[in-house]
Amino acid sequence: MDVSIIETPQLGDRSYLVHDGEVALIIDPQRDTDRVTTAAAEAGVRITHVAETHLHNDYVTGGLALAQELDAVYLVNAADPVAFDRQSIVDGETITVGALTVKAVATPGHTHTHLSYVVTHGDEQAVFSGGSLLYGSVGRTDLVNPDATVGLTHDQYASVRRLTVEADPEAALYPTHGFGSFCSSGPATGAGSSTVGEQLQHNHALTDPDEEHFVRELIANLTAYPSYYAHMGPANTEGPGPADLTVPQSLDPHELAHRLQAGEWVVDLRNRVAFSADHLAGAVSFEYGNGASFTTFLGWVMPWNQQLTLVGSHDDVENAIRDLSRIGIDSPDAAIGTDPTQLAPGHPTRSYPRVDWAGFLTQRPDTDTILDVRREDEYANGHLQGAVTIPLHQLITRMDEVPAGKLWVHCGSGYRAGIAASLLERAGHDVVHIDAAFGDAEAAGVPVTHG
Secondary structure (H helix, E strand, O other), rough: OEEEHHHHHHHHOOEEEEEOEEEEEEEEEOOHHHHHHHHHHHHHOOEEEEEOOOOOOOEEEHHHHHHHHHHHHEEOOOOOOOOOOOOOOOOEEEEEEOOOEEEEEOOOOOOOOOOEEEEOOOEOOOOOOOEOOOOOEEEEEOOOHHHHHHHHHHHHHHHHHHHHHHHHOEEEEEEEOOOOOOEEOOOOOOOOOEEHHHHHOOOHHHOOOOOHHHHHHHHHHHOOOOOOHHHHHHHHHOOOOOOOOOOOOOOOHHHHHHHHOOOOEEEEOOOHHHHOOOOOOOOOOOOOOOOOHHHHHHHOOOOOOEEEEEEEOOHHHHHHHHHHHHOOOOOOOEEEOOOOOHHOOOOOOEEEOOHHHHHHHHHHOOOOOEEEEOOHHHHHHEEEEEOOOOOOOOOOOOOHHHOOOOEEEOOOHHHHEEEEEHHHHHHHOOEEOOOOHHOOOOOOOOOEOOO
């Protein structure tokens, strides 16, 4: 058995190509399926089966489109009320994929109908656990319904134990979530690989002998998750089509200016330093080249189902279109270029100050407001003395609560503060972007109140 890992670090997820050297099974494919077919071509194998561990909450699946493209068998839990044809699979059912034996194991917890797959090839065994057993933790249990969270957390506790019975300790473990995904919970590790036996020794979901304690602790440590998650389950239930990754023709400068003047959402992909120094009035900053942050925060912050116009280099626009397709944001328009004065000649440009902690200490009058745009749990664990908190993902809907006067905006790293500063300036506020890590504030001499 050979397993190829297809990483999606932008969302903290993994897909898997599992094969015997000739035929292959794909587990939890992302919507940009060209990466999957490329991996299969490089391995010299034919994909005959596509399987989902669950109806995903954090991305739009590519499973249906891939199965239709390749005329492959599409395995989805029989209990999932999907609106498309698939081959139903149930707990305990075994199928063969070439020389591989694939057993479905019901592992509810992350969702009610979650399945894991135990794949055997000779003496080798691997477990594809989706959002059940992760490296160091488990998938979060609060994404289905608030009323179901306690029950699902109890289910999760039992499910991971069942996996340790169904699989050998030496079995390699391949979760879908847990690599920075908001679908993970608890102390998920940064490990790149593990086995079922290692998790038996170190995973808190398996080492905690008190089920009630585990349930209380996991639920108490669940934090906010992106609002776009609400749209992923319904999309996956209906059956999403293939992604359109085409880069559109660049907008005419007059059309771009018109959209800005009309208050449409124009997203500047350049780095936050360049944006703060010079940008088109009315544009907002979502720096593209920042790992996992772009997709998550754009999907979390921007109003859903409104036309977006991306502004940036061809490469950044192309990559952003791919990333956004994974969360169901399709067909954005684009203005290709990085010089604001050339993109929309005659349209006004803006800028705002950007400082580090030293600049904050020396330039900020005591009467100016400090605005912390981190999550509420981050603020509760420690914050600048006197800071007002409005989390970034709530900022657009709570703009009427923003204090008057100059705002000194900060977050955990500077990335979210850059987005927030652009949104605030767009709304008419006077802003200063504190582009610095919160963890460095106290050492720089900034007074911090600890939670």
